Amino acid sequence: MKLIKQPIPSVDGKGLMMGRPAYTDDLAEPNSLIVKVLRSPHPHAKIVHINTDKALSIPGVELVLTYKDFKRIPFTRAGQGYPEPSPHDKFVLDQYVRHVGDEVACVAAKTEALCDQALDVLEVEYDILQPVLDFEQAIDHDVVLHPEDEVHEMFPIGYEPKRNIAASYHMEVGDVEAELKKCDVVINETFYTQAQMHAMMEPHTVNARIDFQNRLVLYSATQTPFHVRRIISQTLEVPLSKIRVIKPRVGGGFGGKQSLHGEMLVSAVTLRTGKPAKMVYTRKEVFEASPTRHKMRIKMTLGADKDGTLRAIDCHVLSDTGAYGEHALTVFMVAGSKVLPLYNKVNSVRFYGDVVYTNHNAAGAFRGYGAIQGNFALESAIDILCEKLGIDPLEFRDNNMMKEGETSPIFAIMGEGTEGTAMTMDSCKLEYCLHRGREVSKWNEIYPYQQISPTKRRAIGMAIAMQGSGIPYIDMGSATIKLNDDGFFNLLIGATDIGQGSDTVLAQIAAEVLGCDMDHMIVYSSDSDLTPFDTGAYASSTTYVSGNAVYKAAMKMKQMMIEEAAKRLDADVDDVEFDGTMFIANTQSLTINELANRLYYNDDQRQLMATSSYVGHKSPPPFMTGYADITIDIETGEYDINNYTSIVDCGTPLNTMLARGQVEGGIVQGIGMASYEDVKYSKSGRLITNDFVSYLIPTRHEIKNLTTEFAESYEETGPFGAKSVGEIGIDTPPAAIANAIYNAVGVRITELPITPEKIRLAMLRKDEQ
Amino acid sequence: MKVTFILNHQEETWDVHPNDYLLDSLRTHHIVSVKRGCDTTSCGVCTVLLNGKAVPSCSILSASIDGKEVVTVEGIAKEAERLSEFMGHNGADQCGYCNPSLALSVHALQQENPHPSDADIRAFLVGNLCRCTGYHGQQEAILHYLEDDQ
Numbered sequence: 029m030k031l032i033k034q035p036i037p038s039v040d041g042k043g044l045m046m047g048r049p050a051y052t053d054d055l056a057e058p059n060s061l062i063v064k065v066l067r068s069p070h071p072h073a074k075i076v077h078i079n080t081d082k083a084l085s086i087p088g089v090e091l092v093l094t095y096k097d098f099k100r101i102p103f104t105r106a107g108q109g110y111p112e113p114s115p116h117d118k119f120v121l122d123q124y125v126r127h128v129g130d131e132v133a134c135v136a137a138k139t140e141a142l143c144d145q146a147l148d149v150l151e152v153e154y155d156i157l158q159p160v161l162d163f164e165q166a167i168d169h170d171v172v173l174h175p176e177d178e179v180h181e182m183f184p185i186g187y188e189p190k191r192n193i194a195a196s197y198h199m200e201v202g203d204v205e206a207e208l209k210k211c212d213v214v215i216n217e218t219f220y221t222q223a224q225m226h227a228m229m230e231p232h233t234v235n236a237r238i239d240f241q242n243r244l245v246l247y248s249a250t251q252t253p254f255h256v257r258r259i260i261s262q263t264l265e266v267p268l269s270k271i272r273v274i275k276p277r278v279g280g281g282f283g284g285k286q287s288l289h290g291e292m293l294v295s296a297v298t299l300r301t302g303k304p305a306k307m308v309y310t311r312k313e314v315f316e317a318s319p320t321r322h323k324m325r326i327k328m329t330l331g332a333d334k335d336g337t338l339r340a341i342d343c344h345v346l347s348d349t350g351a352y353g354e355h356a357l358t359v360f361m362v363a364g365s366k367v368l369p370l371y372n373k374v375n376s377v378r379f380y381g382d383v384v385y386t387n388h389n390a391a392g393a394f395r396g397y398g399a400i401q402g403n404f405a406l407e408s409a410i411d412i413l414c415e416k417l418g419i420d421p422l423e424f425r426d427n428n429m430m431k432e433g434e435t436s437p438i439f440a441i442m443g444e445g446t447e448g449t450a451m452t453m454d455s456c457k458l459e460y461c462l463h464r465g466r467e468v469s470k471w472n473e474i475y476p477y478q479q480i481s482p483t484k485r486r487a488i489g490m491a492i493a494m495q496g497s498g499i500p501y502i503d504m505g506s507a508t509i510k511l512n513d514d515g516f517f518n519l520l521i522g523a524t525d526i527g528q529g530s531d532t533v534l535a536q537i538a539a540e541v542l543g544c545d546m547d548h549m550i551v552y553s554s555d556s557d558l559t560p561f562d563t564g565a566y567a568s569s570t571t572y573v574s575g576n577a578v579y580k581a582a583m584k585m586k587q588m589m590i591e592e593a594a595k596r597l598d599a600d601v602d603d604v605e606f607d608g609t610m611f612i613a614n615t616q617s618l619t620i621n622e623l624a625n626r627l628y629y630n631d632d633q634r635q636l637m638a639t640s641s642y643v644g645h646k647s648p649p650p651f652m653t654g655y656a657d658i659t660i661d662i663e664t665g666e667y668d669i670n671n672y673t674s675i676v677d678c679g680t681p682l683n684t685m686l687a688r689g690q691v692e693g694g695i696v697q698g699i700g701m702a703s704y705e706d707v708k709y710s711k712s713g714r715l716i717t718n719d720f721v722s723y724l725i726p727t728r729h730e731i732k733n734l735t736t737e738f739a740e741s742y743e744e745t746g747p748f749g750a751k752s753v754g755e756i757g758i759d760t761p762p763a764a765i766a767n768a769i770y771n772a773v774g775v776r777i778t779e780l781p782i783t784p785e786k787i788r789l790a791m792l793r794k795d796e797q
Numbered sequence: 798m799k800v801t802f803i804l805n806h807q808e809e810t811w812d813v814h815p816n817d818y819l820l821d822s823l824r825t826h827h828i829v830s831v832k833r834g835c836d837t838t839s840c841g842v843c844t845v846l847l848n849g850k851a852v853p854s855c856s857i858l859s860a861s862i863d864g865k866e867v868v869t870v871e872g873i874a875k876e877a878e879r880l881s882e883f884m885g886h887n888g889a890d891q892c893g894y895c896n897p898s899l900a901l902s903v904h905a906l907q908q909e910n911p912h913p914s915d916a917d918i919r920a921f922l923v924g925n926l927c928r929c930t931g932y933h934g935q936q937e938a939i940l941h942y943l944e945d946d947q
């Protein structure tokens with residue numbers, strides 16, 4: 029292998045660091061109209077009157093749009109396969125606003141200052157409605173968020189809008205209640221996970237123009253350009269053929285750019301004025317009007333025998349989707365489907381609950397997507413159970429967890445929004461990850477804690493995790509490879525690089541198959557006119573799903589070139605050998621540039637292009653173990669993470685450096701969620717944490733050391749043996765840190781984030797008892 | 798109002814509004830290497846060097862730069878290109894949105910403290926947020942880059 033499993037620098041790293049124009053706003057038309065949105069100051073209200081006259085009378089203000097300007101077509105902003113498993117419950121602009129920051133009206137003007145002036149003089153009269161702010165009180169509340177007739181589900185998802193239920197689900201293997209009665213030891217605990225913000229550095233950004241063919245062209249910082257095109261077409265009633273969506277470089281996504289944001293309004297402005305227009309969210313808008321992680325309450329009951337055999341898992345989840353049900357059902361289901369199979373020796377397992385509407389900012393997709401919530405509850409509960417059983421938590425996991433060649437009935441039952449797909453774990457090195465992590469993290473030396481001074485303790489805790497690799501039978505990727513004169517290639521892919529490095533990894537796959545250097549594989553990704561279809565960058569799918577498409581296309585291209593070379597060499601196709609630069613047969617040879625130049629200028633003239641598609645037939649999970657080594661001040665409850673050890677089975681890491689970056693980026697986001705990141709609302713429903721001063725994300729000050737290793741693993745169905753690595757990193761920190769805190773000071777924090785205050789209060793309560 | 802200043806070693810005279818911030822003026826003049834991230838001087842992606850000091854351009858009034866020197870990443874292209882090689886080989890290449898500002902801050906650090914310790918680097922760059930890399934790869938890249946420069 030020349031390129032696979034190598035630390036290849038990313039294809040765009042140099043240009044991006046040197047500041048070349050690359051991101052959406054860098055590529056906006058310089059004379060674009062600026063589009064800004066008037067946002068609701070109320071969590072729940074009906075707009076009874078809007079006067080736009082004063083705003084429109086300002087010279088330079090070109091357009092003001094309100095709900096009166098749009099046909100009532102409900103849609104979902106979630107970028108998912110069609111028909112979406114999210115309810116169609118959003119209107120471009122609506123007479124009702126359902127959270128602080130919801131869209132009331134939009135203005136388009138020549139400058140930002142003129143937009144601000146126009147927003148200031150828009151007169152809006154609201155009928156203020158009672159909000160639903162406690163997600164545990166949302167079901168059958170007197171106040172209904174979506175009483176309108178138009179909202180609907182696309183297929184059965186348990187949608188009951190009149191009861192404020194956006195989705196609900198129930199599954200059971202065996203009889204959990206009966207099984208629990210038979211268990212020697214039963215524990216049950218309720219966990220709460222908070223809403224979290226993606227906090228990618230590039231705010232949501234979009235610009236639009238009408239091109240010389242009278243088509244709408246959008247540049248959008250999106251993870252799902254093909255879904256954006258489809259949703260705009262359906263909602264604004266523009267034929268799909270009249271829309272082109274281009275995804276430039278994206279400054280981080282993490283799921284936050286898997287939904288539509290300004291796309292509808294900017295498109296509407298350009299379609300109505302014929303002029304280029306752009307919108308860049310302010311950071312306050314990113315916080316108030318783009319999705320958060322779903323807040324959840326998870327009731328976890330585990331039953332085991334005295335000998336340490338886990339026999340039953342019962343999991344009830346309540347999820348807060350906020351004002352709109354984007355990814356409501358799918359995030360909820362992943363909290364079970366990508367968590368519970370970890371312990372596959374149980375006789376019975378149940379997973380059920382509801383996703384409810386509240387007057388909070390809408391929740392949506394976020395790296396880890398349900399799995400991090402479920403993992404915190406399950407992996408905390410496992411440690412609670414181990415303590416009660418008096419069994420070492422590593423030994424317990426080793427005896428009860430998923431092993432290579434095994435399966436879980438949950439895979440067949442639960443997919444993402446629909447039924448799942450049965451599969452066995454053909455590649456699963458979780459055992460290795462567990463044992464190697466014990467060694468690397470120095471578990472035996474530290475566990476449960478070391479007293480390092482009268483007031484400080486060093487402690488360790490851990491968790492195991494699994495994820496998936498794309499959504500089987502739903503998400504597909506495709507790739508086209510074009511041979512150019514002089515023998516270099518273009519790789520055209522619908523797959524969306526959002527900073528994870530997929531352009532590099534996919535080029536590596538193609539270049540490895542074709543035997544060329546990386547600089548002979550020029551990538552173009554995500555232009556809906558020019559690149560083939562791909563469902564987008566989500567569900568840890570790109571390397572596995574789009575990578576398989578690239579692999580197939582490259583194999584096809586290789587075969588096409590060999591066939592052409594055989595003609596020239598007057599040989600049988602089977603006799604031609606190709607090493608990446610030279611075709612050899614019958615003691616004759618032909619270089620790839622000779623072949624290409626001959627094809628395009630001289631003889632046998634013919635353009636070679638190969639296209640392939642791939643849709644997964646399984647979703648092989650990556651696995652990992654995470655070990656949190658912490659130091660805690662027992663007087664204040666403050667703690668530092670000395671080192672976080674990650675041992676990851678992602679199949680073959682195609683690019684060792686980019687894979688490490690993915691794991692470590694996820695770990696740090698997980699540490700943020702575990703430790704302090706928290707979306708907070710005032711009692712009246714106003715978002716308090718709406719900037720980087722009030723919403724804290726980890727800085728390089730807090731991240732001392734990260735140790736990341738990969739298991740030797742090979743997934744037969746993946747390109748060159750790869751599984752996914754995009755999300756798995758984020759899953760373990762909350763439970764590993766909660767377990768470490770317990771091991772240090774004997775208090776169990778069940779509500780994220782785990783702050784020093786919560787630890788100290790729990791310690792005080794424990795002392796009182 | 799007119800301001801005359803040195804941008805990346807060349808004199809420029811720009812017409813700016815008294816309320817304009819340097820970030821907006823730079824982007825309006827197509828210096829798009831300077832990014833917008835947060836509007837509250839918290840994230841660091843709009844960093845420029847103003848008379849050699851790393852500052853967030855979203856908090857500097859354009860009117861105040863008259864007679865001063867502004868350097869964006871284009872002004873330290875060679876250093877940025879070299880730093881990018883270290884980033885690429887240390888798993889720190891991700892979305893790249895914060896990278897031009899990071900190059901400028903590393904450059905400013907080098908001017909102030911040519912032999913910084915690991916802790917010095919963390920302290921100096923604490924205002925340069927990154928949500929992709931988890932910092933660890935960046936830190937290794939910066940350490941190797943500075944060592945190589947000596």
